[in-house]
Amino acid sequence: LWLAEAVWITHGGGVGRAIAEWMTYGVAGLDMREADISRFHRHALTPGYIRARGAESYKNTHLIIHPSEPMARPRDLRRTPFYERYAAQQAVFIELGGFERAAWCDANAGIEEPDVPARTGWAAQYWSPVQAAEHLRTRAAAALFDMSPFTKLDVVGPDALALVQWVFTNQMDVPVGQVVYTLMLDFHGGMRSDMTVVRLAADRFRVLSGAGAGPRDLAWLRRQARARGCDVRIEEVTSAYGALGLWGPKARAILSAVTEADVSNAAFPYYTAREIVIGVAHCLALRVSYVGELGWEIYVPADLGLHVWDTLWAAGRPLGLIAAGAATMDSLRIEKGYRRLGFDLDANHNPFEAGMGHVVRLKKGAFIGRDALLQIREQGVARQLTCLTLDRPGDVVLGREPVLDDGRAVGFVTSANTGYSVGKHIAYAYLPIALAQPGRKLAIEYFGEALPATVAAEPLFDPAGERVRG
Ligand SMILES: Cc1cc2nc3c(=O)[nH]c(=O)nc-3n(C[C@H](O)[C@H](O)[C@H](O)COP(=O)(O)OP(=O)(O)OC[C@H]3O[C@@H](n4cnc5c(N)ncnc54)[C@H](O)[C@@H]3O)c2cc1C
Known part of the structure; x- marks a missing residue:
């Protein structure tokens, strides 16, 4: 039907x-992600949720919603294991996949003194200078980020490898314990999703995808498994585990204080995963980072989440560890050039346009989107995801604004935020190749004004990637 x-x-x-x-x-x-029937989390398909959400949406129909404004109702449905600790840090909560997730923590006010102009007007809404303080502290010491809402899927069975090779662009036939960052394409080569995948055993992969994208990803994986007749089980285990990002230059000192596992670079290299014990909890730790710093994503059974939080907190506080939020994670990732799904990455664009060719392995054999990509590669791309910085201190854009060349719209901002470490306001946009040249002067229209902007070489922060490999 x-x-x-x-x-x-x-x-x-x-x-x-x-x-x-x-x-x-x-x-x-x-890209139809916002109209896809499989986009809903299970709790959102209940009559009670639909009634409450419907009433809220009706009220909002003719209002202008701020891009960072969280849904007002229904709220406080799903709590991560770390909710109470964030509440104690005076977290400002937003909603993600039904979860309450910290955007930032007011208890961090004044911990650093960022040299950024205060935002005003529309741009100041749902923003706080505390985000800048958390950002700088993450780069200077370390922060915990609650990653629990992200979707966790286990793909298990004799055909697990065959399925992940078919649906993902990267090489998935890797040693057990290897972590792979990959894209998932549709048959036209458009980017459906991005995810981190861990090979847990010869016949077992854990797929970690976004909270928003998770239900669609699960439905797509199951559909492709059925279509290929794969002998696999695909289980969602999101609620079984809490997840923490422990990131920053002090991350290793903190982690080594709470585990007997060897977390040195030699024993635990970048893009690998190990089971380690923190306190009394068996955790799966992944040496990856979405903020461009040394550190780990730590997956812990939900009932031991608080224990792991408290153990890390006790070891980390003397070293400057803080609890940080999702808004801070976004400013950290944008200055490192990491793309954001649903904003920078979507099915209207292909990996070559997005600068994501490095996670596409055309030679690995057949996968969804490969034929389209071969054709696209042959023809070449006409536009490219491009980093712009705003020329005037204090100018801010929020996303979706038109990019202008001599007054003519040539693209739109896919995502934007302030890079507090590089001291620039950053915007990404798909632009014609001829314009996507570092140093090229353009403008971004914001409330009727053309804000001067310049194309920049990316990433702006740590282009050699030394910090994540440290
Ligand atoms: C009171 C009201 C005021 C609105 N005001 C506005 C407005 O000011 N501006 C605006 O942009 N939108 C407005 N809308 C919304 C807009 O009318 C709808 O979003 C739009 O008409 C939907 O278009 P559609 O083609 O998807 O469906 P429809 O326009 O509903 O078309 C579906 C068609 O399919 C036919 N059909 C159904 N079942 C079958 C079948 N089994 N076999 C054959 N044919 C079938 C139906 O008879 C109908 O003609 C309003 C809606 C309402 C109800």
Whole structure:
């Protein structure tokens, strides 16, 4: 059964076209993640949730929603194991996949003194200078980030390797304990999703994808497994584990104080995973970072989450460890040039345009999107995800604004934030190759004003990647 309903008359033609393509080719020509029936978490499919959310959406229909404004109701549905500790740090909570997740913690006010102009007006809403303080402290010492809402899927069985090789772009036939960052494409070569995958055993992979993308990723994996007749089980284990990012130059000193495992660079290199014991908890630690710093993602059974938090906290506080939030993670990742799914990465663009060719292994054999990519590579790409910085201190954009060349719109901002360590406001946009040259002067339109901006070589922060490998 197929069902499509345009929300407005203006959407009617586009919705008709998208559903026709979806029915004919299995995917629509445009990114439809926000209309995909498989995007809902299970709790969001209950009558109670639908009623509450429907009432809230009705109220908001004709309001202008700030891009960082969290949904007001229904809230406080899912709590991560670390919720109470964040609340004690005066966290400002936002909603993610039904979870309460800290955006930043007011208890961190004044811990660092960032040299950034205060935001005003629209840009100051749902923002706090505390984000800048958390950002700088992460780079100077270390911070804990609550990664628990991210979707965790186990792909298990005799055909597990065959399935992950088919759905993911990177080489998945790696030694047990290896971590792989990869994209998942649709058949046109558009980017459906990105994820971190750990090979836990010859026939077992753990797939870690975004909280928002998780349900769609799960549905797609199951659909492809069915279509290929793969002998696999795909289980969602999100709620079984809490997850913490422990990141910053002091991360190793903190972790080595609470585990007997050898966490030196030689014993625990970048992009590997090990089971380690922290306090009394068996944890899966991944040597990866979404903020461009030394550190680990630590997965702990949910019931031992507080124990692990408290153990790390006691060891880390004397070294400057703080609890930091998701808003801070975003400013850290953008100055490191890490792409954000659903913003910088979507199915309207392919990996070559997004500067993600390094996670595509065309020679590994067949995978979804490969044929399309071979053709795209042959033809070459016309646009490229490009880093811009705003020229005037204090200028801010938030995302989705038009990028102007001599007054003509040539693209739009996919994501933007302040790089507090590099001292620049940063915006990414897909731009024609001719314009995507470092030093090129452009502008970004914000509330009717053309803010001067310059194309920059990326990433702006630690281009050699020495900190993550430290
Ligand atoms: C009171 C009201 C006011 C609105 N005001 C606005 C507005 O000011 N601006 C705006 O942009 N939008 C407005 N909308 C929303 C807009 O009308 C809808 O979003 C839009 O019409 C949806 O288009 P659609 O093509 O998806 O569906 P529809 O326009 O509902 O078209 C579906 C068609 O399919 C036919 N159909 C159904 N079942 C079958 C079947 N089994 N076999 C054959 N045919 C079938 C139906 O008869 C209908 O003609 C309003 C809606 C309402 C109800």
